[in-house]
Amino acid sequence: MSTRTKTTTRRLAVAAAAALVLSLGATACGSDGGSSSSGSSAPATAGAAGSSAPAAGGATDSSAPKATGDITVFAAASLKESFTELGKKFEAANPGAKVKFNFGGSSALASSINSGAPADVFAAASPATMKTVTDAGGASGEPKTFVKNTLTVAVPKGNPKHIAGLADLAGSGVKVALCAKEVPCGAAAQTALKAANVNLTPVTLEQDVKGALTKVELGEVDAALVYKTDVKADAAKIDGVDFPEADKAVNDYPIAALAKAPNKDGAAAFVAYVQSAEAKQVLTTAGFQAP
Incomplete structure (x- = not known):
């Protein structure tokens, strides 16, 4: 074999070896790409897990009562x-x-x-x-x-009877409306009157606090024991007179x-x-x- 032929043969062998290396490298890269994909699938899974936290939150929200x-x-x-x-x-x-x-x-x-x-x-x-x-x-x-x-005394605007406290409700000629005893505002009124040592006979016993307040609005009574919130809601027509014994009858x-x-x-x-x-x-x- 001539020197030139030997040289050519070596070059072909080197080229073949290089091609083999490149082929193996490509295969290795492909394998890395798969790992990378798996690696990226880990983030995807993490992302899914990450999104699963909101999803769990969403599941919690969806399991919460729906207002429809x-x-x-x-x-x-x-x-x-x-x-x-x-x-x-x-x-x-x-x-x-x-x-x-x-x-x-x-x-x-x-x-x-x-x-x-x-x-x-x-x-x-x-x-x-x-x-x-x-x-x-x-x-x-x-x-x-x-x-x-808490309770207050509801009186007409201007407080024509000059009611200053629970004792005045028992005054001569003062007409008072109370809630019935079985109604919360009535039970609270009885507690407050007892705390003030005041005995009175109401002209009417109403089944709810609005009924007692309406009696004052219509001028049918001079005062009524109602809640502060009711007087505040009807402030255009009614005045309220606070009294210390109300603290004994908080509902x-x-x-x-x-x-x-x-x-x-x-x-x-x-x-x-x-x-x-x-x-x-x-x-x-x-x-x-x-x-």
Whole structure:
């Protein structure tokens, strides 16, 4: 074999070896690409896990009560103005939900619930009236106190009888309206009168606080023992006279979703909303006290 032939043969061998190296390198790169893909799949998995955290959060949110459909709320008469406002705000934040209220004396509402009246939520003006529902197994979960309320003396604008305290209610010729004893505002009135050592005979006993207030508005009585929130809501027509014994008769207001609620998710959502910061702002502006 000539020298030139040998040289050519060596060059071909080197070229073949180089080609083999390049081929192996390409295979190795392909393998790295697979690892990289697997590596990128780790981030993808992490991303999925990362996105699974929001998804879990989403799952939590989706498992939270959904506020849709009609939500029927039985609420103490003294909550009428503030709950009406809260209902509108709740509906605005929950398209598809419609809050329907039944306002009245807490004891009458409790009796209706225990008799099977369809309702989703009960907001009472005292723990005692709520207890009649919970004792009958009508509440879903433990009721929560969301506000407190205190009494005042409602008098016509200008206070023509010059009522200065509870003792003046027992004065000659002073006509007074009270809530019935079984109603929270009536029970609170009895507690306050006892604390002041005042005995009086009302000319009327009303089944809810709005009934007592209306008697003052119409001029049928000279005064009525009602909640501060009711006087504040009717400030254009009524003045209020505070008295120290009111501190002895503060009413807690509990709220609960009902066990037989037709709209259980809506009920839970509304109860949660009433305890929110936004709702508390509305309630305290109306004159209620924080629990």
